[in-house]
Amino acid sequence: MSAGMSLKITTLNLNGIRAAARKGFFDWFARERPDVLCVQETKAQRAQLDGNALFFPEGYHAFFHDAEQRGYSGVALYARQEPDEVRTGLGWPEIDREGRWLEARFGKLSVVSFYMPSGTSGAQRQDFKYTFMEPLLDHLKSLCEAGREYIICGDWNIAHKPIDLKNWRSNQKNSGFLPEERAWLDRLFDEAGFVDAFRLVNLEAEQYTWWSFRGQAWDNNTGWRIDYHMITPGLRERVRGAEIYTAERFSDHAPLTLAYDWELQAG
C-alpha cells in the first residue's frame, strides 16, 4: 500500500508563448503551480525569450525545443524538480526541425511535451502528418515496452470518437477527425497499449480542449478534444483528478491538468 505524493501535470498549446503571456497565462501558471508544465506552439526562438523573467518563473527549470522556422511550432517543458535527463527531438530530422518532441526523465518516469503536425492547411501537410504517424506508432510501441513509464502530453491533433467533438458528422472528412487518424489512435491504445488518461476518469460529453478562433466557436462551445495525456499502462491505477480550465482563455486551447499518484525520485 503506497500512499504516494500527488504529481500534477498540465499541458497547453499556447498558440504563441508571448501572446499567451500577454493574456495572463504565466499568472495562472504561478497560481496553479503544476509540478510539470508541457506547452506546445511556443512560436518563438529561445533567444527571443532569454532575459525576460516572465518566461523563466521562479522555482522552475525550463527547457525548449524550437522549430528552425521563426514564429512556428516549438515545444517547451517546465519542471519544479530538475530532470535527470532531457532529450529533445526523436532523432528524425524532418520532424525535429519543427520542434515537436521534448522528453524529461525523472527516475523511471518520463514526461513528454509533444506537438503532432496539423493537416488542416492542405494535402501536403496532411501527407506529412500521415508520413510521421506511421513510424511514430512503432516508436511509441517501443517506449511502452522499454520498462519506463511515460506521460506523453500535448496536442495530438486528432479527436478520437464522436463524443470528442461537437460536430462530428460534418467533420468526418476534415483533418483531425479522419477515419485513418481515428484508427491510428485505436492502434495507439489497442496495439501500443497507451491509455487516454483524461477519458479514464471523465466519461462526460463536451469535454473539449480546442475551439477555433473563427466564428463563435468558443461562445457556442463548438470544440474538439485533441489534447491528451497518453500514459503507459503502469500508470493506469495512478490517475487521480482531471481538469480542463476554461475560466480564462490564454490561446485557442485550454489547459488540461491531471494529477497522478506518483512521487518523483530525487535526481
Place this chain on the structure above:
DNA sequence: CGTAATACG
C-alpha cells in the same frame, strides 16, 4: 479569426 512574420493553424 489569430499569432507572428508574408505562413500556418
